[in-house]
Amino acid sequence: MKLNEIAKALNLECESEVEISGLNSLLDSNENELSFLENKKYAHDLEKTKAAAVFVKKEVALKVPENCIALICDEPYLTLAYASKLFAPKLIETKGSDCIVKDNTIIMDNVHLGKNSTIGENCTIMSGVFIGDNVQIGDNTVIYPNVSIYRDCKVGNNCIIHAGTVIGSDGFGFAHTKDGKYIKIYQNGNVVIGNDVEIGANCSIDRAVFKSTILSDRVRLDNLIHIAHNCKLGEGCILTGQVGLSGSTTLHEYVIMGGQSATAGHLEIAAFTTIAARGGVTKSITTPKKQWAGFPLFEHRQWLKLQGKIAKLLK
């Protein structure tokens, strides 16, 4: 879609005919992508962006770098929300080739196989599974009944996905208008799952708003886990039952999270960190290999000590 067409659709001024392939964050955008700046906290990212154009407020227009076009608007985030709809893929593809199913793969009854999708060798796809359009599944992967995999997602080799799990549902994103309406930010990214990953029953793993929510090789998820959009789980991370990760959480490799623990959004947890059951992480953890507990979070030893002190209040 050409930039001037996008601008016209949004009632903005722009003559440029540069071809725009999609939306992205300031730092991740390439020269064919469109980005935005709402929160001044990220103003330093604006200077570094390679985006073709950005939605910005008038007062920061001068800070837009040379090769980037400023699309001036009052509410950049809201404008982004309207723009996201222009790039949303179809709910269902009606054209394209039938799903390719490779040798020795079993497709049980009542399975939906989307257009332009591929399922590798030696897989078992059980009853009631939904494989959306343009999905890729590797070899030797088992998908249990009633799993839903939304369009454009990828699952690697030797994976196991238990019943009822949803992969690629929309992230929870919307902008507000001044009169209290919510404008959906279409979640045009996907979910990418590596090799040798096992996911429990009735989990939900949201697709990214831009690019990918990522579960790296050897990740293990227990049941009823919520992974919000744009999370990145490093190699070998282990998440126990009912864990919840807010949006854009990054877990480095081999992070372990106990049952019902959770994170706030936009933070990083260093490699080999352990979060005890019910731990609530609200700030990034930068030192690897430590153990943490509680909400607010303390180092595990400190938390135990604190519980001792609290119990003493009773005396």
Next chain:
Amino acid sequence: MKLNEIAKALNLECESEVEISGLNSLLDSNENELSFLENKKYAHDLEKTKAAAVFVKKEVALKVPENCIALICDEPYLTLAYASKLFAPKLIETKGSDCIVKDNTIIMDNVHLGKNSTIGENCTIMSGVFIGDNVQIGDNTVIYPNVSIYRDCKVGNNCIIHAGTVIGSDGFGFAHTKDGKYIKIYQNGNVVIGNDVEIGANCSIDRAVFKSTILSDRVRLDNLIHIAHNCKLGEGCILTGQVGLSGSTTLHEYVIMGGQSATAGHLEIAAFTTIAARGGVTKSITTPKKQWAGFPLFEHRQWLKLQGKIAKLLK
């Protein structure tokens, strides 16, 4: 069903042939409904009831208003449980007209469409969706794979319901007999969802025991959220991942609840209230526009101060 027939089925005495359409609470009952009083806490509601009849203990029979018949029993709540079965609709309708599907609506493969149901224009109903009997779905609504919508529920226009979500499952209600058996209270109400509502993946929204569990226009639910029977969510409420609402919780408009927060039952939360992640609400919040956190719940500033004090215990 006539009142004397109901009484007979329950081994109670009553000659009245008034037609009873269903069960309801004391305050909500109309002159064709049957109610109950178990807990003396609600005795003042008894005086105001318009119900045709009530199950009551002998000692409060005199307080039953003039136009209302007292059905005297030892355990009114248990009697209500037995009565609820008499009004339970069929699990599956075998008669009635086929589901009406309006123009430009796509019904994918492996979808069940119940009797006497209606689906509006421009909808997309994806594979594996179950639409029960007597369900009404508005226009432009998208229902993702493997969603289950139980009988009698209503979904408005421009809604999005993500995969695996269950709408209209039975509320968690039962009475106890003296010898430790549980007698199910049939959940004869439904769920009513307004317009422009988006619901995430693998949520569960229980039907009401009487009348309706309500999600008003523009409500937004993230993933893995539990809404118990008879909750009412006002316009524009936003519930983040893994929130749980106990039965008969009322959220007024634009309440925001953070991840894993929850409420006890039978309480109200004032408009524009914000509950931080993990907040646990155990009493009604009557002042609007405040922010709360913690469990037990404090005003957010107080909670932050308290955490500071607690951390000091370590020194």
Next chain:
Amino acid sequence: MKLNEIAKALNLECESEVEISGLNSLLDSNENELSFLENKKYAHDLEKTKAAAVFVKKEVALKVPENCIALICDEPYLTLAYASKLFAPKLIETKGSDCIVKDNTIIMDNVHLGKNSTIGENCTIMSGVFIGDNVQIGDNTVIYPNVSIYRDCKVGNNCIIHAGTVIGSDGFGFAHTKDGKYIKIYQNGNVVIGNDVEIGANCSIDRAVFKSTILSDRVRLDNLIHIAHNCKLGEGCILTGQVGLSGSTTLHEYVIMGGQSATAGHLEIAAFTTIAARGGVTKSITTPKKQWAGFPLFEHRQWLKLQGKIAKLLK
């Protein structure tokens, strides 16, 4: 499978041709089962085992009882993981008899019925339900849409299972190799559900690693509940929304757990115990009929007192 064949597959030394039927814990094994000892904490169980053979480290080999063969290895738990694969049943049976469906049972559309399974009289099995191989379901049981019941599980009479629930998914079990790989412990047990049990929507109940995860008669589960492998719920237990039980938790009869409460693994809770909402149980509770709250857990009165003391810190 003969013991010498198993040993050969695992690169261990053993000549015995005793027939091994499966794996089990030290205390539960019979004379045709194979067990293991990794953690010295359980060394006293070794002396009592009736297992045909055990995987043990060299240093405890002398403590293996007379009629039990010591299979010496460096990492018994990891060896068990490799062995578990040898006993894993097929993902899908292709042979065997078709599912037996008894009189007056309704099977709706898009249901999968596994081989060698039986469904009793007067049941209703709704659309999108998956009944795996070798499953037994009693009489008068209702299974709502899109429920998945994995192979070998049993459900009793007069049960109700709400939509989206998963029964028999794999427990969360794996051993680690020294180079950071996870080796799956195949979960070769099942789930056994008694009579008159009601289970809410979108729950997940994992199958046992050995033997059975058990829900006894009259258990009531609300929505979005996680029951890990090898839990045992006594008669009449009531679990409210979003409760999570870690592996090998035993609840004795009539335990009540409030919303979002949880347990650590390998513990017991005495009969008629009540755990308040959000309670976190980390040690066994041996005295029956008490009420508990908080995390860490206190007796309910103590917890209330403690909250009062904590609130005073603010003054």
